[in-house]
Amino acid sequence: MAVKQNRKSHSRMNLKLLIAVSSVAIASHILPINALEIHPISRQFQLAKTPDERQPEAVQQGIEQIPVAEPPVTPQRTQSINSPLPVRVPAPETNPNLQPTATNSTPEIFPAASNPTPQPSQNQSVSPTPNTNSTRGRNSRTVAAANSRTPNYRDINFVDIAFGILDKRDFQAQGRAYHFYQFEGRENQLIQIRLLGSADKRRSNNLSLRPYMFLLDPNNNVILKRGGGETERDAFIFARLPVAGVYTIAVTSQNPGDTGRYSLAIRDDRASYILDETGELSQQNLVLKQNGTPYNVKEFQGKKNQLVSIRVDSLNEEFSPYIVLLDAQGQRIAANSDRNGKYSTLIDRARLPEDGTYYIVVTSSNPNQRGNYRLTLF
Incomplete structure (x- = not known):
């Protein structure tokens, strides 16, 4: 009888020991995840990324591999050419409930349909012919005119x-x-x-x-x-x-x-634009590690054997664009930089190798130049 009781006790102890070991094993798997929430200094564990999540990282590597040793750009003009006409100030909207007072005076401005007489700047010599409209259209942007002649507008269709x-x-x-x-x-x-x-x-x-x-x-x-x-x-x-x-x-x-x-x-312009937007290269952009050139990235969906053209225009002639087309694995499909000191560049009819996401990288041929641009994909 005593022997049977000893065997039962022994079995219960083994069962308790098995349960305890199992609890420790389970806790050992749960503990690191809980510990991340309670103790920030604990060892960090990262889940493996899916292939789709790995693509942007591959694209980033492709961006960093963009060659910066392009042929030198022709030095650009140092003298900026400004508009010959002053900006018209739109007439303010009038409130019929407000009555004019003697203390309020409204400066004369150009109506939208009129052709203003440009004003000479103070640092330009002008002809002695008097300008009877010299008080019209004064604002912060005046015209450096060599004479008082009004511009002659011609229609074009x-x-x-x-x-x-x-x-x-x-x-x-x-x-x-x-x-x-x-x-x-x-x-x-x-x-x-x-x-x-x-x-x-x-x-x-x-x-x-x-x-x-x-x-x-x-x-x-x-x-x-x-x-x-x-x-x-x-x-x-x-x-x-x-x-x-x-x-x-x-x-x-x-x-x-x-x-x-x-x-x-x-x-x-009868192009069927897939993408048409403006952007800016500025101090706030990401930069290439190789030379500090700012860049922007725009993605789009493409089909196998699709022909795409990409054009970037510097709106105010501030920089010479450099554009690169990458696939989702960071491989370069096409590239073009403005090598002649101009302000537009074009990737003409690049063929996409497969269905998927593609990335357009817009940067500058000169690391020190940046500005506003228009990006079109067609």
Whole structure:
């Protein structure tokens, strides 16, 4: 009898021991996770990432491997070309319940439909002809005009090509002759403008011209300004018009005092944009570790064998863009940098190797340059 009781006691002890060992084993698996919540200094455990979660890390590695030893960019112009026309201040909305008082005076401003007389700056010599409208349109941005002549506006349509010859007798601003063209634009209308200068250098009639142009909104704010670079005589503008109204194209020379022949055409931009947005390279951006160049990344979904084109335009000619197209594994599909000191660059019809997520890296050819840009994918 005693032997049977000893066996039962022994069995109970073994069972208790087994339960205790099992509890310790279970607790050993639970403890590290609980310990992370209670004791921050405890050892950290990380769960393995899925393939989709690993892709951005691969893309980041691909970004850091972007070569920065690109061919040198032609030195850009040191002299900035400013708009020849003052910005119009929109008329404030009037409240019919408010009565004018003797102490409140409203300064005279340009109506939206009028063509203002540009004002000469104080550091420019002007002709002695009196300017009877010298008090109109004064604001912080005045025109450096070489004479008191008002600009002559010509209409331009989306069908024909306009031809002109810049002459020293034309309206002058900042030592440059100007021609002005106007057209009716729609809100969000996509347009492209081409300005082609002449290479005619005959001694008898030198009409050679490296052209430059501004696109101004209905209030004369600069949307884009563009020249043909340091060597080319062909300038392009691709733009999305912000509002409906009358837009102005100001045509001039890239160098002060130059005159010559040009052709100008404006067309609807019929590209089917997959992506169309503005961005900025600034001090707040991420930077490449190799040389500190700021960059932005934009992703999109692509299909196998799809042909895509990517264009980046520096809006205010602040930097020469450099764009790289990467796949989800960080492999470089295509790249293009502005090697001629211009302010636009294009990846033309890159073929995507497979279905998936792709990444557009926008950076600058020069680590010290940055600014606003427009990115389009089509």
